[in-house]
Amino acid sequence: MSDRQNRKPETGAFFQRDRDWHAPAFTPGYKTSVLRSPQKALLSLDGTISEITGPVFGHSMLGELDNDLIHNFAKPGESAIGERIIVHGRVLDERGRPVPGALLEFWQANAGGRYRHKKESYLAALDPNFGGCGRTITDDEGCYFFRTIRPGAYPWPNGVNDWRPAHIHFSIFGHGFAQRLITQMYFEGDPMIWKCPIVNTIPDRRAIEQLIAPIDWANTIPMDARAYKFDIVLRGRRSTFFENRPEGN
Amino acid sequence: MVQELGYLKETASQTAGPYVHIGLTPNFCGIAGVYEADLGASMINEKTLGQRITVKGRVIDGAGMPLRDALIEIWQADAGGLYNSPSEMRGAADPNFTGWGRCPTGAEDGVFTFETVKPGRVPFKDGRLMAPHITFWIVARGINIGLHTRMYFPDEAAANAEDPLLARIEHRHRAETLVAAGAAPSYTFDIHLQGEKETVFLDI
Numbered sequence: 001m002s003d004r005q006n007r008k009p010e011t012g013a014f015f016q017r018d019r020d021w022h023a024p025a026f027t028p029g030y031k032t033s034v035l036r037s038p039q040k041a042l043l044s045l046d047g048t049i050s051e052i053t054g055p056v057f058g059h060s061m062l063g064e065l066d067n068d069l070i071h072n073f074a075k076p077g078e079s080a081i082g083e084r085i086i087v088h089g090r091v092l093d094e095r096g097r098p099v100p101g102a103l104l105e106f107w108q109a110n111a112g113g114r115y116r117h118k119k120e121s122y123l124a125a126l127d128p129n130f131g132g133c134g135r136t137i138t139d140d141e142g143c144y145f146f147r148t149i150r151p152g153a154y155p156w157p158n159g160v161n162d163w164r165p166a167h168i169h170f171s172i173f174g175h176g177f178a179q180r181l182i183t184q185m186y187f188e189g190d191p192m193i194w195k196c197p198i199v200n201t202i203p204d205r206r207a208i209e210q211l212i213a214p215i216d217w218a219n220t221i222p223m224d225a226r227a228y229k230f231d232i233v234l235r236g237r238r239s240t241f242f243e244n245r246p247e248g249n
Numbered sequence: 250m251v252q253e254l255g256y257l258k259e260t261a262s263q264t265a266g267p268y269v270h271i272g273l274t275p276n277f278c279g280i281a282g283v284y285e286a287d288l289g290a291s292m293i294n295e296k297t298l299g300q301r302i303t304v305k306g307r308v309i310d311g312a313g314m315p316l317r318d319a320l321i322e323i324w325q326a327d328a329g330g331l332y333n334s335p336s337e338m339r340g341a342a343d344p345n346f347t348g349w350g351r352c353p354t355g356a357e358d359g360v361f362t363f364e365t366v367k368p369g370r371v372p373f374k375d376g377r378l379m380a381p382h383i384t385f386w387i388v389a390r391g392i393n394i395g396l397h398t399r400m401y402f403p404d405e406a407a408a409n410a411e412d413p414l415l416a417r418i419e420h421r422h423r424a425e426t427l428v429a430a431g432a433a434p435s436y437t438f439d440i441h442l443q444g445e446k447e448t449v450f451l452d453i
Contacts, residue, residue: 107272
């Protein structure tokens with residue numbers, strides 16, 4: 001935010017979330033959702049100050065290797081095993097405006113589909129040089145990038161033979177707590193995407209396609225790493241043409 | 250034909266999954282050395298103004314079992330009723346209070362805990378004061394899109410009675426699901442995802 005001091009902070013309420021575009025809470029094909037989905041209607045209200053505000057994080061918080069998953073857990077001089085990739089893109093809001101200063105956090109399995117987590121027991125091996133977490137903050141134009149290895153697919157106990165497509169989890173903080181979002185990025189051309197019960201919680205095919213990052217040859221670094229581009233859209237906010245007056249409009 | 254509005258669609262949410270800790274609280278799940286500390290682990294320091302409080306609770310599923318893999322974030326005003334955010338236009342919040350915290354539910358007992366301060370009152374859109382409250386956001390395996398709710402305080406009966414959000418809840422007994430149990434300085438806020446005691450969740 002520091003480099004945008006001349007821009008007046010925006011204080012309008014956010015556009016209503018299109019809950020027909022997002023997955024509903026109850027999606028029985030994804031079994032865990034059955035007992036973890038509210039059954040009663042959500043209480044809707046236009047954003048109050050409690051939701052249109054939100055925390056911001058400074059670039060100074062970041063360590064040098066926070067956006068380099070190939071090296072941020074590796075022993076000195078070593079690196080993670082797998083397909084070296086760069087993931088980059090822009091964070092925009094629904095009006096197409098860049099979201100500078102957005103904190104992105106990401107996590108993923110290693111090249112063999114194994115997560116570094118004590119509850120994970122998949123027989124694929126851990127990579128001693130791969131942790132699987134990273135973070136970065138978007139620049140003035142809303143751009144971000146990080147370096148990692150392409151995660152493998154992995155099996156999970158849902159159906160007898162369900163496998164997740166290769167994916168990277170993303171968590172995003174925009175400018176207001178109402179924009180808070182967690183999602184998953186998939187890779188262009190992966191045949192597993194359309195079989196996945198978690199992907200298929202999303203009812204609209206176009207919304208799924210928005211989660212699939214295309215390979216980006218233009219930004220692929222020869223003899224080093226391929227690039228994937230993944231743009232993220234957060235809720236837009238209303239222009240404050242007419243401010244609500246305390247006494248009412 | 251008319252012009253297109255030209256708006257983009259919001260990126261669709263997906264579940265945080267069972268390993269959300271790897272990304273958001275790596276030290277909690279044993280990934281040491283990448284970040285110094287887990288983000289949001291501490292909201293206050295010795296200079297923070299206001300009354301210290303502890304907020305504990307669990308997230309309970311439709312079979313009555315606490316989730317042991319959920320992640321909770323809270324967002325609240327400081328003791329003076331100001332948010333530590335660039336969108337806060339009414340003044341400068343306490344610089345020693347972040348206003349934001351993050352805590353996973355315990356892998357054994359499913360309990361989350363926040364050490365924070367009691368928030369001051371902030372105005373609703375029409376200028377009426379809302380009762381002191383803390384905004385909650387819950388993600389976990391099985392939750393496709395993060396759930397928003399609020400916690401109010403049991404020892405603020407008068408303020409709660411005039412709160413514009415609580416007043417919007419048509420079935421009056423459901424308003425109680427947003428009021429924590431206990432008394433200062435220690436409150437318990439259990440969140441029920443489903444069923445008879447289901448917490449009121451918000452579309453905000």
